[in-house]
Amino acid sequence: MNFPFFVAKRYFFSKQSKSIINIITWTSVLGLAVSTAAMVIVLSAFNGIEKMVSNLYTDFDPSLTIESTQSKTFNQTFVAIDKIKALPDVANYTRVIEETALIRHENKWVNATLYGVDTTFLSMSNMKKHLLQGALPKKFEENSGMIGAEILNRLDGVIFTANPEQVTIYAASRDAKISMQANPFNTKRIALSGSINFNREVNREAIIIPLETATDLLDYKDDITRYGIQLKPGADLEGVKAAIQHIVGKQFKVKTNFEKNALIFKTSKIEKIIVFCILIFIFILAAFNMVASLTMLFIEKKKNLKTMMAFGLYQQSIFSIFFLQGCMICFFGVFFGIFLGYGVVAIQYFGEVLTIPDSGGEIFPVGVKLMDIGLILLVTLVSGVVSAWIPVRILVNRFLKAND
Secondary structure (H helix, E strand, O other), X not given: OOHHHHHHHHHHHOOOOOHHHHHHHHHHHHHHHHHHHHHHHHHHHHHHHHHHHHHHHHHHOOOEEEEEOOOOOEEHHHOOHHHXXXXXXXXXXXXXXXXXXXXXXXXXXXXXXXXEEOOHHHHXXXXXXXXXXXXXXXXOOOOEEEEEXXXXXXXXXXXXXXXXXXXXXXXXXXXXXXXXXXOOEXXXXXXXXXXEOOOHHHHHHEEXXXXXXXXXHHXXXXXXOXXXXXXXXXXXXXXXXXXXXXXXXXXXXEEEHHHHOHHHHHHHHHHHHHHHHHHHHHXXXXXXXXXXXXXXXXXXXHHHHHHXXXXXXXXXXXXXXXXXXXXXXXXXXXXXXXXXXXXXXXXXXXXXXXXXXXXXXXXXXXXXXXHHHHHHHHHHHHHHHHHHHHHHHHHHHHHHHHOO
């Protein structure tokens, strides 16, 4: 067995002559373990939140959208949708009309975002999962619709399956002329079949109606706002995007659902990075306890070192003994912290202990990524090894100068 490692192991596992050194050593291990566990738990929580946010936004927004680069709307025949649907990774598509509108229910008025969609949108958006009240229609009937939960509350409306709630939609007529006598609004009476819960924006603004009803209400004829494309599971998002872009040409812009909601996803990633950097700083502070432990151990073992030097112990061997002692403190702390952290994550994942406040009992999400485990190991072990190397090098140099 390597002599410096043998001595370092004896120093680490055997009881010290002064119990305070042993206490400080294991306090260092505990500090590193708690800091590492905090990294694991926080990153896992961010992974869960990121996945939850992704589901909330990517369910409502299809995998890819096709929009005109020159105007808000375009004639739907300008896009070779048959060629796009024939691509191997394309599962389905929907035409979308999006426009601002006013909604009235009795004496209540609210602003809303009107979405006219094909019936395929109901399955593409996993609507059944996000339905709060009412029933999910197999096919969108004319003059029917679904509404965001918050906007329904603002209208003081309630969904009754047997007797659907009625609302009136007011939308600006595309062909209206400005005059004192002319009515600039078209109106439609819509029967609400259900209320939906996707994300904050959809809940407080959206009303979804059949494409044909929206076309008639807005005088859009063959025009739409965009195409929504759903891909098959495991499809190459960027590859399909490039293929569709080649089909539609420069007059249209193809966006992924992540690009469409870029601000939301970028904000989430930035928050994760900032919190992780703060936790790294806390880990480095915890590593300073190891400096105190190594210093006190070195002072206590000075007499032993002089004896071993008399028997031919080299300078590098002295350094190795205490450096390996520091590495043991670091490794035990880090690996115990990872075990503790992922133990807590497993309890939350399988036991569903914590819920999101004001969410009606929804479980707080957690998620594990192999990349996070590698990142945590890299950061903690490198920081710990450096924190051990610097004080030991200084202590050994001072000891040798004092004994020259």
